[in-house]
Amino acid sequence: MSADAPAGQLPDAAGHFGRFGGRFVPEALVAALDELDAAYRKAMTDDEFLAEFDALLRDYAGTPSLLYAARRFSTEVGARVLLKREDLNHTGAHKVRNVLGQALLTRRMGKTRVIAETGAGQHGVATATAAALFDLECVVYMGEVDTERQALNVARMRMLGATVVPVTTGSRTLKDAMNEAMRDWVANVDNTHYLIGTAAGPHPFPEMVRDFVRGIGVEARQQCLDLTGGLPDAVAACVGGGSNALGIFHAFVPDAGVRLYGFEAGGEGVETGRHAASITGGSAGVLHGTRTYVLQDEDGQTIESHSISAGLDYPGVGPEHAWLHDSGRATYQPVTDDEAMAAFELLCRTEGIIPAIESAHALAGARRIAPQLAAELGREPVIVVNLSGRGDKDVHTAGEYFGILDKE
Amino acid sequence: MSRIGVAFDKARADGRAVLVGCMPAGFPTVEGSIAAMKAMVEAGVAVIEVEIPYSDPVMDGPVIQRASDIALAGGVRTADTLRIIEAVAATGAQVVTMTYWNPIERYGVDAFARDLAAAGGTGLITPDLIPDEADEWLAASDAYGLDRTFLVSPSSTDARLRMTVEHCRGFVYATAVMGVTGARAQTSQAAPILVSRLREVTDLPVGVGLGVGTGTQAGTVAGYADGVIVGSALVRCVLDAPDESAGLAALRTLSAELADGVRNPVR
Numbered sequence: 001m002s003a004d005a006p007a008g009q010l011p012d013a014a015g016h017f018g019r020f021g022g023r024f025v026p027e028a029l030v031a032a033l034d035e036l037d038a039a040y041r042k043a044m045t046d047d048e049f050l051a052e053f054d055a056l057l058r059d060y061a062g063t064p065s066l067l068y069a070a071r072r073f074s075t076e077v078g079a080r081v082l083l084k085r086e087d088l089n090h091t092g093a094h095k096v097r098n099v100l101g102q103a104l105l106t107r108r109m110g111k112t113r114v115i116a117e118t119g120a121g122q123h124g125v126a127t128a129t130a131a132a133l134f135d136l137e138c139v140v141y142m143g144e145v146d147t148e149r150q151a152l153n154v155a156r157m158r159m160l161g162a163t164v165v166p167v168t169t170g171s172r173t174l175k176d177a178m179n180e181a182m183r184d185w186v187a188n189v190d191n192t193h194y195l196i197g198t199a200a201g202p203h204p205f206p207e208m209v210r211d212f213v214r215g216i217g218v219e220a221r222q223q224c225l226d227l228t229g230g231l232p233d234a235v236a237a238c239v240g241g242g243s244n245a246l247g248i249f250h251a252f253v254p255d256a257g258v259r260l261y262g263f264e265a266g267g268e269g270v271e272t273g274r275h276a277a278s279i280t281g282g283s284a285g286v287l288h289g290t291r292t293y294v295l296q297d298e299d300g301q302t303i304e305s306h307s308i309s310a311g312l313d314y315p316g317v318g319p320e321h322a323w324l325h326d327s328g329r330a331t332y333q334p335v336t337d338d339e340a341m342a343a344f345e346l347l348c349r350t351e352g353i354i355p356a357i358e359s360a361h362a363l364a365g366a367r368r369i370a371p372q373l374a375a376e377l378g379r380e381p382v383i384v385v386n387l388s389g390r391g392d393k394d395v396h397t398a399g400e401y402f403g404i405l406d407k408e
Numbered sequence: 409m410s411r412i413g414v415a416f417d418k419a420r421a422d423g424r425a426v427l428v429g430c431m432p433a434g435f436p437t438v439e440g441s442i443a444a445m446k447a448m449v450e451a452g453v454a455v456i457e458v459e460i461p462y463s464d465p466v467m468d469g470p471v472i473q474r475a476s477d478i479a480l481a482g483g484v485r486t487a488d489t490l491r492i493i494e495a496v497a498a499t500g501a502q503v504v505t506m507t508y509w510n511p512i513e514r515y516g517v518d519a520f521a522r523d524l525a526a527a528g529g530t531g532l533i534t535p536d537l538i539p540d541e542a543d544e545w546l547a548a549s550d551a552y553g554l555d556r557t558f559l560v561s562p563s564s565t566d567a568r569l570r571m572t573v574e575h576c577r578g579f580v581y582a583t584a585v586m587g588v589t590g591a592r593a594q595t596s597q598a599a600p601i602l603v604s605r606l607r608e609v610t611d612l613p614v615g616v617g618l619g620v621g622t623g624t625q626a627g628t629v630a631g632y633a634d635g636v637i638v639g640s641a642l643v644r645c646v647l648d649a650p651d652e653s654a655g656l657a658a659l660r661t662l663s664a665e666l667a668d669g670v671r672n673p674v675r
Contacts, residue, residue: 031564
């Protein structure tokens with residue numbers, strides 16, 4: 001939290017980013033959201049809170065993360081690619097920044113219990129980690145389908161002392177886990193904080209989560225200046241709910257010369273209907289407490305999303321991304337499962353880094369835009385890619401995809 | 409000027425509370441839901457609350473979620489809901505619509521208000537739309553003379569109670585407990601307190617919902633509220649029945665028991 005947010009930026013006081021954002025929630029939650037909003041605003045101007053958060057990020061999470069010039073990968077894609085190594089953080093992704101911030105706030109609000117939703121289990125593991133560190137009771141809601149796909153992460157959460165509740169309603173995936181967490185919160189809001197895992201949900205979550213992760217971009221901007229003597233030509237990130245992308249974009253938003261690219265999960269191709277590209281293939285609507293781009297049918301019923309990456313497999317997106325898209329400040333494009341897996345393999349083979357499949361979408365996107373930028377600029381472009389997480393959790397999925405698992 | 413106010417005025421004059429019974433549209437089928445709602449009316453339910461099924465109903469417990477899933481799997485559309493409302497309103501019963509916000513936004517707020525009024529609906533109960541975000545609905549409901557029921561909760565501050573009732577027309581929905589829909593063994597301790605807080609700030613009729621499932625509970629709630637709202641217990645009659653006629657029979661029995669309860673308020 002070393003750099004203050006630029007003045008005059010969105011959202012407004014009620015959490016609106018243009019026509020997006022806001023609060024579409026049961027009245028029962030309004031008091032808790034107001035309490036959270038007040039606690040968060042007070043914390044962001046409280047030196048003691050900021051010092052404690054900074055110390056945790058440095059001593060526990062291992063930030064600032066490195067900005068690494070990936071030379072062999074760069075040669076392959078035709079751009080100077082700088083990787084923001086969020087995969088090296090404790091728990092293996094950018095998400096630790098958000099959970100530490102919210103866990104600190106939970107304690108300040110005097111609440112003793114945190115709940116979370118999780119898809120692949122990464123946010124659940126991060127929340128369980130922070131709950132262990134802060135001695136908070138922790139309940140994680142996870143779609144029954146996902147508990148079966150991600151048994152190892154279920155075990156991780158239990159080792160850390162969390163209770164994992166398999167959700168058997170609806171499609172039994174991430175969106176239903178989020179519904180169930182909302183229901184728990186409505187009933188237990190007195191002692192419970194809902195630790196939302198991305199920059200989505202009702203106000204103040206999108207703004208608050210962004211502010212807890214925006215250090216990624218603040219660090220990357222300075223590191224790029226130190227390393228190259230200038231700002232990058234483009235910043236690339238994957239977008240599911242969108243916290244890692246906002247985290248790295250936000251500090252660059254005022255830099256008009258820096259292009260911002262968000263790469264959504266195109267699944268089997270947006271034209272097939274089997275994807276998770278809410279901005280490219282969805283429409284404006286209300287989901288999980290906010291107005292944003294949503295995958296929905298003609299009657300406003302949520303359509304199930306599809307992606308090889310469980311972390312991007314969500315039918316909505318944070319409202320600030322919806323606004324960045326409408327305003328034209330950021331460009332959003334879909335990346336298919338196959339494109340992402342090709343970039344995954346390329347990074348493994350050229351750099352010895354196994355990325356999260358989520359982050360592989362950003363790598364594939366950088367690979368796509370590199371020749372376009374080079375042609376436009378007449379020189380080798382500099383692209384900062386947010387390597388938001390490591391691929392340990394994806395070894396099984398990737399092994400199956402590439403057909404390299406030995407048969408038993 | 410309120411459409412549903414008539415039902416509350418009449419009940420007040422008779423010294424009883426209004427029984428509001430909820431059923432998801434299209435559950436178990438479009439025709440089946442019309443039959444269920446008509447059975448409820450015949451057995452004494454004064455106001456039918458038609459819930460538009462939604463894929464992500466965060467204020468609903470497991471019973472209504474399951475019923476909504478069944479309705480959606482059966483292919484019910486928003487236009488079917490309007491047809492159901494029209495059929496039930498034709499019986500002379502008052503019909504109010506309960507809906508999460510996205511289906512309305514997708515249909516078009518003004519277009520939905522127009523079509524709802526034309527179908528004979530009285531207005532909307534909006535569990536995830538608070539007045540703070542409701543400008544478009546406020547304008548459309550004014551334009552077509554529809555009622556607006558927003559929810560209040562035991563956790564609402566006095567300032568929010570005042571603000572919310574200012575934006576309601578018809579009646580205000582007091583959620584009896586901190587939680588989701590579903591019958592509970594005991595009636596809420598928080599509800600009478602919330603209702604008396606509401607009486608301080610409004611003359612609007614107050615409907616109390618969440619957790620009411622028996623005639624005795626209905627009588628207790630009728631002792632302090634103007635409306636008693638029952639959902640999950642009625643839905644369960646249909647959900648648990650071996651066939652349609654058994655479901656309708658169970659629905660009639662429970663509706664009559666609840667109607668008896670609201671006619672005998674425990675004061």
